Amino acid sequence: MENLESLLHGFTIAVTVPHLTLMVIGVLLGILVGVLPGLGAPNGVSLLLPLTFGMQPVSAIILLSSMYWGALFGGSVTSILFNIPGEPSSVATTFDGYPMARDGRPTTALATAFGSAAFGALVGVILITFLASWVAQVALAFGPPEYFAVYFLAFASFVGMGGAAPIKTVVALAIGFAIAAIGIDTVSGSVRLTMGIDELVKGVSFVVAVMGLFGIGELLIAVEEEFSARAVSSRVDWKEVFRALGRLPHHGIALLRSAAIGCWMGITPGGPTAASFMSYGIAKRFSRNGARFGTGEAEGIVAPETADHAAGTSALLPMLSLGIPGSATAAVMMGGLMIWGLNPGPMLFVDQKDFVWGLIASMYVGNIVAVALVLLTVPVFAALMRIPFAVIAPLIVIICVVGAYSVSNSYLDVVLMLGFGVVGYLFKKLHYPLAPLVLAIVIGDKAEDAFRQAMLMSKGSLGIFFANRLVTTLVLAGIALLLLPLALQIVRLLRKPDVSAQEKVRII
């Protein structure tokens, strides 16, 4: 109950006119950087940081964290409308969000995404409020073997669920791992797979790969099919926004399950990206409509969005209580904390009660402000779908080019992005699945590092993955998730080969 009192005190700090104004400004700027690919929350936060030096620490962190919420929401917009994920964590949103928008229901897709994202964030904040100390302990129990087990779990829940040919899936996954390995190896420090091109030392950024594979690749598929977006009614349809929100409780189980996955992956440093992929994979497997996933199913938007935001929110906790930044944005914010004269870590909760609880209270209020603002912008974004394809196509190309360039001011990235576009088209055309490829690019090198560090600790014995209860449970759950669908598939194949049903599944 002590926490509750502190929280109420926090609300008196957060809900004041100047702080609410800061939230609105932060959220709006956040939506802008979130929508533009290439710019992300880290850019926005680092640009605003100098402005905050003269502010009270509470006001400053409210401005920066509001910007973070705005960017999280904004990242989903381009994923849904143009199949270009602005952030790694919104890749899984494209799987069902984009087909739904293309089907002439952009308003429903956006409203569903924002509604479930808000739910996920809310669960994350509630978790932070009540379990702060417990959560800090869990995060401390995580060493390299546990990290690897979490990544393994994410892969296991995702791989082998699609209708793609198994060998093509394996090839796509392996290519993703190889791309992730390009550049400097973090364990040994040696340079890998640069193939004689010095600039590749910095590695292949995820954003570059994804904008090519999804953005340009989808554009090529679209012109080939002579695609034109189905007419979207020109009226601003507010009723549709509320109807979509009203339908969310029908996905109650998916919401709760995804929020749980998200919180778990946020605390254990699996991160929002792994969380959203894992949540999508599990939802597809257990949903009654699982077979229709990938064709614009609402639950396919609910699952990744809820998990993404639950993880994004609960990931701020390790930063505050342990001083471990869980993401680039958190790292910049932590730099801010130190400049404002605060020391992140366990003592923060004792020394700076006003700051901590003001921030936690502002997470509740800030998310409500963000949802309200972002829902207001839905009709504006939905209207973008009405621009004729002939005009929007070159603009998407330019956005992808600028986005790829601005990741690290490198022209090579632009060329690579275009190359990924051709690969994306080819793979999509021939039903190589793109999702395992992207997942491997994003968390492949982290999984590899964790595995090798674990091997160093155990001097080469695999027994370290069964050394304690936590890691054993994680590994066994991963193996079960991996083998279950395989077993089911074998049973089905033995009964009757059903080719026609497989053909209908959209390969993602």
Add this chain to the structure above:
Amino acid sequence: MISRRALEIAAAVLTGIFGVVVVVSSLDNGIGWSSAGVDAGTFPFLTGIIIVLGSLYNLGQGALGRGTLAIVRVAVTPSELRRLAGLFVPAAIFVAVIPMVGMYLASAAYVFAVLALPRRRSVLSALVIAAATPLALYVVFERMFHVSLPHGALAAAFGF
């Protein structure tokens, strides 16, 4: 016209070449177990081997015309190929000229060319969109977020 068989073979050959490159260059980093733990090249080496083996399997399936998509014979028809080229070739030219003329000029010319030349839009509206695009890029990236876009060799020659 491109048959599905040719496309499958091309894709498998491409992934296979990538796999071989990965295997060869990972050997430089050393594979196996050393005093420093698992060597840096080990994982890329294994993924490379998997890519090569998988590509060989896909190559065989594609060449024999088997697999899940065997019923579809034609992958890309001539008119589809024309539309694909219509999007991709200008985009590739756009990317190619960026180092020379810079992002702003290149994007304006690209938008104008794609919209006005095939008579998709009137020349006037194409001009307006072509002028608005680099302006929006400049305001958002260079001004608001201090992200510098390439100005190109041409601008450098004039002293920008």
